Amino acid sequence: xxxxxxDTDVTTFSPQGRLHQIEYAQEAVKQGSAVVGxxxxxxxxxxxxxxxxxxxxxxxxxxxxxxxxIGMAIAGLTADAxxxxxxMRTECLNYKYVYxxxxxxxxxxxxxxxxxxxxxxxxxxxxxxxxxxxxxxDQQGPHLYETSPSGEYWEYQAMSIGARAxxxxxxxxxxxxxxxxxxxxxxxxxxxxxxxxxxxxxxxMELSTKNCALAIVGKDLKFTxxxxxxxxxxxxxxxxxxxxxxxxxxSTL
Amino acid sequence: MYNKQHLDPHDDTSAQRPDFMPYQNNGGTVVAMGGEDYCIxxxxxxLGLGFAIPTRNVxxxxxxxxxxxxxxxxxxxxxxxxxxxxxxxVKVYQQQQEKPFGLFSAAQLLSNTLYYRRFFPxxxxxxxxxxxxxxxxxxxxxxxxxxxxxxxxxxxxxAQALIQPILDNQVEKKQQYENKQIEKWSLQxxxxxxxxxxxxxxxxxxxxxDAVDICTVTKQRGVVVxxxxxxxx
Numbered sequence: 328x329x330x331x332x333x334d335t336d337v338t339t340f341s342p343q344g345r346l347h348q349i350e351y352a353q354e355a356v357k358q359g360s361a362v363v364g365x366x367x368x369x370x371x372x373x374x375x376x377x378x379x380x381x382x383x384x385x386x387x388x389x390x391x392x393x394x395x396x397i398g399m400a401i402a403g404l405t406a407d408a409x410x411x412x413x414x415m416r417t418e419c420l421n422y423k424y425v426y427x428x429x430x431x432x433x434x435x436x437x438x439x440x441x442x443x444x445x446x447x448x449x450x451x452x453x454x455x456x457x458x459x460x461x462x463x464x465d466q467q468g469p470h471l472y473e474t475s476p477s478g479e480y481w482e483y484q485a486m487s488i489g490a491r492a493x494x495x496x497x498x499x500x501x502x503x504x505x506x507x508x509x510x511x512x513x514x515x516x517x518x519x520x521x522x523x524x525x526x527x528x529x530x531x532m533e534l535s536t537k538n539c540a541l542a543i544v545g546k547d548l549k550f551t552x553x554x555x556x557x558x559x560x561x562x563x564x565x566x567x568x569x570x571x572x573x574x575x576x577x578s579t580l
Numbered sequence: 581m582y583n584k585q586h587l588d589p590h591d592d593t594s595a596q597r598p599d600f601m602p603y604q605n606n607g608g609t610v611v612a613m614g615g616e617d618y619c620i621x622x623x624x625x626x627l628g629l630g631f632a633i634p635t636r637n638v639x640x641x642x643x644x645x646x647x648x649x650x651x652x653x654x655x656x657x658x659x660x661x662x663x664x665x666x667x668x669x670v671k672v673y674q675q676q677q678e679k680p681f682g683l684f685s686a687a688q689l690l691s692n693t694l695y696y697r698r699f700f701p702x703x704x705x706x707x708x709x710x711x712x713x714x715x716x717x718x719x720x721x722x723x724x725x726x727x728x729x730x731x732x733x734x735x736x737x738x739a740q741a742l743i744q745p746i747l748d749n750q751v752e753k754k755q756q757y758e759n760k761q762i763e764k765w766s767l768q769x770x771x772x773x774x775x776x777x778x779x780x781x782x783x784x785x786x787x788x789x790d791a792v793d794i795c796t797v798t799k800q801r802g803v804v805v806x807x808x809x810x811x812x813x
Contacts (some may be wrong), residue, residue: 424668
């Protein structure tokens with residue numbers, strides 16, 4: 328990233344038609360540790376890598392429950408994510424109160440995206456420095472959405488954001504077409520293996536109960552977070568994979 | 581002097597009738613009883629209006645979480661509104677505190693919610709039951725504006741005057757001619773007592789009948805709901 332005279336505030340376009348502040352905000356997302364989301368016909372799963380600032384500190388929170396049927400993983404500025412999660416929780420509660428049914432994900436994500444956009448068009452504000460992977464189960468089935476500091480949002484079958492997420496995306500590109508036919512366990516395997524790709528290149532860094540957290544939502548399954556000892560059964564697949572490399576899985580160096 | 585108490589706002593033939601009455605008494609009776617490691621919260625399902633029965637099957641209880649149940653008698657519209665507000669506030673508590681919602685917190689929350697409407701009250705008579713921090717079953721009884729008390733057994737609603745003395749006498753051994761020891765009631769004995777008490781109240785109170793929803797709260801199974809039929813007359 329280069330410094331230039333058009334990047335001082337978000338309300339100034341560059342001659343190329345770009346808003347540099349938004350792009351810098353997206354850089355903040357890429358600095359956060361990786362999170363992976365996958366979806367199939369009945370379930371959606373998030374796998375996250377929790378980072379610690381030091382050995383003495385607890386790990387950064389990556390998973391936020393929003394409602395019984397919605398939750399999200401974040402990459403980037405945790406403080407911004409906290410604000411957004413408070414907003415999303417209030418929206419879900421109010422919707423449930425007024426309409427007596429759980430909030431459909433598309434409507435929630437649209438409101439969140441609009442909130443992001445406001446911060447990109449005011450001199451007095453700065454863009455949100457966090458990317459969200461939101462999963463949920465509503466009347467239309469399970470969903471996975473990504474939001475970005477720019478105010479855009481997309482729905483995905485599988486996606487990863489954060490540091491070294493490209494490795495995870497490469498893995499997901501190879502397997503995403505098989506996800507609909509997967510069982511829940513297989514879906515979780517794919518999520519964890521995709522996450523593992525983001526650390527495969529690093530020495531002395533492995534997925535363990537200390538740094539990995541999983542979340543699942545689906546038909547008859549409320550948004551549930553699995554961390555510490557609860558995530559151990561899902562990490563067994565990582566042990567098996569490191570002993571025998573699977574076909575089609577790139578072992579990066 | 582013409583005694584205003586005999587005037588029924590729902591009786592079209594009466595001489596005096598207010599132009600607008602924001603309240604209705606839809607009847608209903610609620611009972612809650614705490615044991616050593618369980619709690620029972622029961623609520624009738626008949627909705628009455630004057631001498632009529634608009635429906636025999638309404639839900640007067642709200643499961644706040646796997647340890648606390650709220651049951652409400654009185655005006656049904658206010659019951660529904662109150663349950664909506666309280667269940668939303670429970671969710672907020674759980675999201676903010678990241679810890680399970682306990683019985684004492686529920687009592688405080690309900691009391692505050694009711695008092696908030698001190699000058700236009702919820703026409704509701706509540707009982708709250710559940711397991712406290714030590715796992716013991718306890719219950720709270722409230723009036724319409726939130727005055728509550730933690731006890732072992734309580735009753736509210738139209739059959740309160742019929743049922744509460746029985747519960748005081750049998751469960752807490754009050755007013756017994758000989759000084760009896762307070763025995764522990766097992767879950768099955770307590771359920772039988774609650775069913776008997778509703779059956780008896782149904783014989784005398786016109787608003788009690790049709791069915792009772794009995795919620796049993798235990799640590800092992802959380803909240804289990806059973807519907808016990810009553811006479812339809």
